Amino acid sequence: MKLEAIPGVPQDGDLEFVLATDKEFEEVVSISEGIYGGLDYLPSRYHSWVGEKDRMVVLAKKGGDVIALLSMFVVDGGQTALLEGLRVAPWERGRGVAGVLQRFCCQLVKHRYPSVKVMRLTRDDKLTPKELNKYRVIAKQGILLVRFNAPDLSARLSSLALTPGPSRPPPPILLTPDDVRDVFLERGGLLKDLLPNQTIIQDWQPFQALPDNHDLLLRKSLRWMADDVARPRVATLCTPPFPVPAGPLCFYLNIDVFGSGLRGAQEQLLSHLAAHAPSLPGDVRCQLFLPPNMWRPMADFCTSVLGMHLEKGYTDQYLLEADI
Ligand SMILES: CC(C)(COP(=O)(O)OP(=O)(O)OC[C@H]1O[C@@H](n2cnc3c(N)ncnc32)[C@H](O)[C@@H]1OP(=O)(O)O)[C@@H](O)C(=O)NCCC(=O)NCCS
CATH class of the missing domain: 3.40.630.30 (Gcn5-related N-acetyltransferase (GNAT))
Structure with missing residues (x-):
């Protein structure tokens, strides 16, 4: 047309x-x-x-x-x-x-x-000085890209589950659609320490923490987790896996991490992986978008504890905005 x-x-x-x-x-x-x-x-x-x-x-x-x-x-x-x-x-x-x-x-x-009123976009490439003039930087996350074999990871997760460990934090909470609305979309200023600039950046898509976005976020069938419903310090969102062109039967899993508290974030990552890995046939690329200071310790956790392969070094994801 x-x-x-x-x-x-x-x-x-x-x-x-x-x-x-x-x-x-x-x-x-x-x-x-x-x-x-x-x-x-x-x-x-x-x-x-x-x-x-x-x-x-x-x-x-x-x-x-x-x-x-x-x-x-x-x-x-x-x-x-x-x-x-x-x-x-x-x-x-x-x-x-x-x-x-x-x-x-x-x-x-x-x-x-x-x-x-405004247009927003996310980028992970280097901006030219002209582009930096054109946009406001609204938020920045670090990108951690890892790769694993799903059946191997499932086996490793089962052995980790048998060893709870004394200092393991309480299990993370899987949020219901009502929790999502209460925790993320109706708290206004309460979220300023959790979300970068009050924005839920889901994969590459930024959404302001507003009730207006509830229905479209629910349509995505995400797994939402938090360490606490009343006062979340760390929260994560995980997409359902989908195939990508990287290779035959290669699936992609995307996990967004917000807030602080590495141990809590790791527990939530383990829960998302345990929910999805058993249904996947082989090669998986998993991209985590996380607060920049969490990149290094999370990369170490993924490689040394979970046996994943690090696909590339630290990369910035910028959320940019311009008036329209
Ligand atoms: C990135 C890509 C779209 C650029 O297209 P292009 O036509 O070759 O870009 P040019 O350098 O000729 O055009 C420059 C214009 O595009 C804009 N531009 C270039 N890369 C951009 C990007 N990644 N996101 C948004 N705008 C971009 C520049 O700001 C410039 O805008 P201006 O004309 O207002 O100054 C192209 O190289 C491509 O398809 N790459 C593979 C896919 C990809 O990386 N997409 C980016 C997703 S964030």
């Missing part, structure tokens, strides 16, 4: 912007080969994204062929547009296509959702 003409939003020269449909899936996969180090989530999410409420998936086409994609997702009760999934075909990179597509999408979202 060609996008309707928007006053003040010209289509750009030889580029045509269209809303994505299921039909373009193969073309999108073919421009995405090898990106995000094999951890591209889009092949798993594309079909649900094209039909998702308050989301627009925009394709740039040249000569009728897809050459770039960007998605805009309106969250935070209509205040924020998240920019996600950006990619440009390898043969079109370095010519400013990403910038043109972003400007088009920002105009489009402003036109369709006048309530949107």
Whole structure:
């Protein structure tokens, strides 16, 4: 479907912007080969994204062929547009296509959702001085990427479970949907020590801690854990595993860690792994997003206690914001 003409939003020269449909899936996969180090989530999410409420998936086409994609997702009760999934075909990179597509999408979202005040995006690459001028840095998490074999890890977890140890903290609490609303979305200032800038960064998606985001967070079927419901010091969210292009039967697991208290975070990690590893066939890439000072001790725990392989060194994840 060609996008309707928007006053003040010209289509750009030889580029045509269209809303994505299921039909373009193969073309999108073919421009995405090898990106995000094999951890591209889009092949798993594309079909649900094209039909998702308050989301627009925009394709740039040249000569009728897809050459770039960007998605805009309106969250935070209509205040924020998240920019996600950006990619440009390898043969079109370095010519400013990403910038043109972003400007088009920002105009489009402003036109369709006048309530949107800011756009947000997360990045793990180095920002240029020009980009640092363009955005406010809202929060920063460290990225820890590890790899393991699921059956081997399951065996190791069973032996760990037999050795409780005297100094092990109390077992973490698995939160119900009502707990999630009470703990994360209705506490306002109480969360300032738990969440970076009052934001739940789930995988790459940032959500302000607002009740308006409850339904869409619940749709994600996450496992939410905390050390305490009344006064959480450390909390974690884990995605259901999904396949990624990194290899045949390779699954991806994403765990977001907020707050402080390494031992509590480790217990929650063990619980998430025990819940998911037994159902996975083999190779798993697990990405933990965590407070930067927790990166080193958690990396040591994953490698020496859990026998995981460290895939790369410390990497920053930045949450950026700009007025729209
Ligand atoms: C990153 C990528 C999208 C850049 O596309 P590109 O068209 O080659 O980018 P160019 O350097 O020609 O364009 C520069 C513009 O894109 C923006 N840009 C570049 N990388 C970006 C990124 N990772 N996120 C957001 N904007 C980005 C720049 O800010 C600049 O904007 P401006 O025109 O407003 O100044 C492209 O290299 C790609 O598809 N890489 C693989 C997928 C990927 O890493 N995506 C990033 C997800 S965070």
